[in-house]
Amino acid sequence: MTGKNKQSAWGVLPEEWKPICRELGVPAYRADQITVALHRNLAMSWQEVTTLSKDLRQTLSENFTLEPLKIVRTHTSADRVEKLLLECDDGERIETVLIPSKGRVTQCISTQAGCAFRCAFCASGMNGLNRSLEAGEIVAQVISACQLMREKPELVPFKAIGAPRPGNIVVMGMGEPFDNYDQVIRALRILNDQRGINIGARHITISTCGVVPGIKRLGEEGLQFELSVSLHAPNDELRSQIMPVNKKWPIRELLDVCNAYTAKTGRIVTYEYTLVRDFNDQPQHVAALIQLLRRCHCKVNLIPLSPVAGYSGRQPDERRCLEFLDALHKARVNVTMRKSRGKDVNAACGQLRVAEAGG
Numbered sequence: 001m002t003g004k005n006k007q008s009a010w011g012v013l014p015e016e017w018k019p020i021c022r023e024l025g026v027p028a029y030r031a032d033q034i035t036v037a038l039h040r041n042l043a044m045s046w047q048e049v050t051t052l053s054k055d056l057r058q059t060l061s062e063n064f065t066l067e068p069l070k071i072v073r074t075h076t077s078a079d080r081v082e083k084l085l086l087e088c089d090d091g092e093r094i095e096t097v098l099i100p101s102k103g104r105v106t107q108c109i110s111t112q113a114g115c116a117f118r119c120a121f122c123a124s125g126m127n128g129l130n131r132s133l134e135a136g137e138i139v140a141q142v143i144s145a146c147q148l149m150r151e152k153p154e155l156v157p158f159k160a161i162g163a164p165r166p167g168n169i170v171v172m173g174m175g176e177p178f179d180n181y182d183q184v185i186r187a188l189r190i191l192n193d194q195r196g197i198n199i200g201a202r203h204i205t206i207s208t209c210g211v212v213p214g215i216k217r218l219g220e221e222g223l224q225f226e227l228s229v230s231l232h233a234p235n236d237e238l239r240s241q242i243m244p245v246n247k248k249w250p251i252r253e254l255l256d257v258c259n260a261y262t263a264k265t266g267r268i269v270t271y272e273y274t275l276v277r278d279f280n281d282q283p284q285h286v287a288a289l290i291q292l293l294r295r296c297h298c299k300v301n302l303i304p305l306s307p308v309a310g311y312s313g314r315q316p317d318e319r320r321c322l323e324f325l326d327a328l329h330k331a332r333v334n335v336t337m338r339k340s341r342g343k344d345v346n347a348a349c350g351q352l353r354v355a356e357a358g359g
């Protein structure tokens, strides 16, 4: 093991510490101490892990970085959504959002710096993809948030859940998770591991814009994560206008792979449908959506559009949103409507980073 290319300790799975300890010539029980120090005690440097010998701390610090991501800025919205702008080692900036609700904190995490998929109403895709994040950088977003909650408990009501950690993780921040499949799944396994941060699989939701091979692969993993798919339109013509990914994997192919995923895993897919005034919110659109999903065992989540700089679409009025919801209810589609939170801190995906960059 060399200290030249240091690996992030946050990107190591708990079971990997044992072979690492063997390689370093230290007893295997040290592996458990390392996991507890990292994921339970949220150590911010090797030097503070006093359960380990001084020599081992030194060796670990030569081989593994343990710094949290630098918090460049925090913004708190009027409805208590906390948005963090974080900086990676190479200066790349990414976002994560903490949303307190019902005594729990849901954390939205990023998987890439920027995004190549360029969905119309998403700030993350506006300037393309800079790079994908390492698993350690994805986990470190949660660690940074845990540390912030520990230092500033007034920010989020973590006391209500007994520990400074999020109760739910949603992979809905910057980036397309299946465009960075291996690192994302590794990070989620680390967050899910009972020896570590221990966030239950059913409290972890992966959101994709519709990358069909990624959905297929996830279905073969035997994992119990929730899957959410951005649909946003009831036909290919409209969907391709706002989601270029649809030209590669059109709706029929997407629904087929989602149905196969449900058949294989027993997990229901949630389709996200952002309502945009006069674009996809009309009676013919809800009729087409009902027709499309009539044989799918799924959920639909309606989201009235939040304004995004660079996209001219507008939010439908409340009556239109409720009519759309009601039509789905009447057709026995399992549907909910989500309110956007944190609008005053640019909490939608990618907005803070764009605002900070003057974009």
Ligand code: SF4
Pocket (backbone or CB within 6 Å): 115, 116, 117, 118, 119, 122, 123, 124, 125, 126, 173, 174, 175, 176, 208, 209, 349
């Ligand atoms: S919605 Fe997701 S996939 Fe689409 S541009 Fe934004 S980050 Fe990328």
